Amino acid sequence: MRKRRARHTGRFLQTVIYLGKLFRMFLFQNDWKVLPMSAIIAGLVAFSVGQNLYKTMEGTLMGSFAVSCICIWNGFFNSIQVICRERAIVKRDHRSGLHITSYVAAHMIYQAVLCIAQAIIIIFIFSSMNVQMPAKSLITNWPLVDVGITLFLITYCADMLALLISASARTTTSAMTVMPFVLIVQLLFSGAFFNLPKQAMPFTNLTATKWGLTALCAQGDYNSLPMVSIWNNALKMKNVEIDGQKPLLEIFKYIEDNDMRDDILIKTAQQNQNEEYAFSKDVVYKCWNCLIIWTLIYVFIAVVILEFIDKDKR
Template sequence: MKKKIRRRGRFSQTIIYLGKLFRMFLFQNDWKVLPMSAIIAGLVCFAVGGNLYKTMEGTMMGAFALSCICVWNGFFNSIQSICRERAIVKREHRSGLHISSYVLAHMIYQATLCIAQVVITIFVCNAMKVTLPSAPLVTPYPIVDFGITLFLITYAADMLALLISSFAKTTTAAMTIMPFMLIVQLLFSGGFFNLPEQAMPLTNLTVTKFGHTSLCAQGDYNSLPMVSIWNSALKMKNVEVEGEKPFKEALQYIEENNMREDLLLKSAEQNQNPNYAFDSNIVLDNWMSLIIWALAYVVITVIILENIDKDKR
């Protein structure tokens, strides 16, 4: 009479694989993603952090850059997580591994990494004196709202990379796909680049669109001054027309009469975007979209891995 083999339940398997992932974090150099996130955040803050949440243009560029940081971090966290041990997953699945437990362990582990990266990013921003949102929208603390947005962007990108890792043949294939996916995420962010009208629906398929919109709304984008016209006029102040310098005279008149701020705000009024209104509903809607996309990526990952036994690779 054959002895019945008792297999571990889903919860036990999740704990076992979670422990394995944290051991890999310590002993297989997976911890390197944390200092890398600090370096990337520092470079971005140095390059574009000066005008973040101070002007419309600075906020647009800074929010886009922050979204880039999050997507980059999320992609690098898990792009090789599954494909590097595909043979092991296939063998253990045949021996009783529950794919849902395996993926759930990755979800918990990656969420921990994402939280750590968000904390590091916020710390770097504060250390480099970057202006952050000063008024809350959802929680009582603006820094918490800001952190949740960064986390959801990072985590959604992380789950997308996990999905790519689940069907990529090798780690080389996964790393080859990643730059293409990064370009798609950045190009179709929906706010930073002027896309043709027919391309706008594609922005709803990207993580960056919802993250960028939420970051702009949290910074009260529509109440900020717009400085592009003023800066362009300053560049032309020495232009002569029939021996005179009309731009210089106009700029002097504006400054002498303390009209500069009013002019910047009037310029901003013509460029307000209702999608970036300082409204908690806008932020919550974008958070929900990021959560839905993250869950969708997870479901597809589970479906792909449930059929790993059919993979002849």
């Protein structure tokens, strides 16, 4: 009787049924723990790198990378085990009439809700800890909404990649074994934070980290911020003596006496601007589109893999 009913259950109803199951698991099987974990990680990052976020070029680049890492981490842990832990059940239900598209759609909706909640948590934690956020918006009328959309898309893209891994893995152990490798690739090929050889740069386009970091820098108007690292490093040499004199110390005194420090920081920043981080709608839309495209690719591959789950003899 059960098999007969399953075969005549439509895709929409199956989606609703599995969606209800996922939310029950959220409440009764401790899946809700991903939310407080997101808050803790956001708090640690805000405490560590939030001081200079959207205040200096270096602080914005480092902070945007760290925020992207939060999103990638959240997305991976949301779904890395959700399919492989019930692989036998999925195989049985598929033979009984389960539509894989309905099953994956339920996961997509459920994971989207989690990712939205995590994006809101990050913004709330950062705001509570007085981390400066972008003051200008590009897409909507509210800068925090723009940033929130970016955080959601990064998290959701990573989430769907983890869902793909979970659909491919035989057990939760194998999924968790693969996850650190994929996480390292996402972080290493961010495209900006690490100095990669030119031959490796095309691979950065394959990562959610690159597009998330770029969008966050653009939304923070990276190119209009001062650069302080060159000044700070030069300042360390102010007491260096040459022929019994300290020429750099005299220069620094002259600069400070004439209130020229900020002008020099701006001039230094102008020489280190990056067109990829331009404060432009086109840049943000491009990043959002790439994140959406990769998300859809991951979902499509996951569906294809699960469609052949009956033939899996592992």
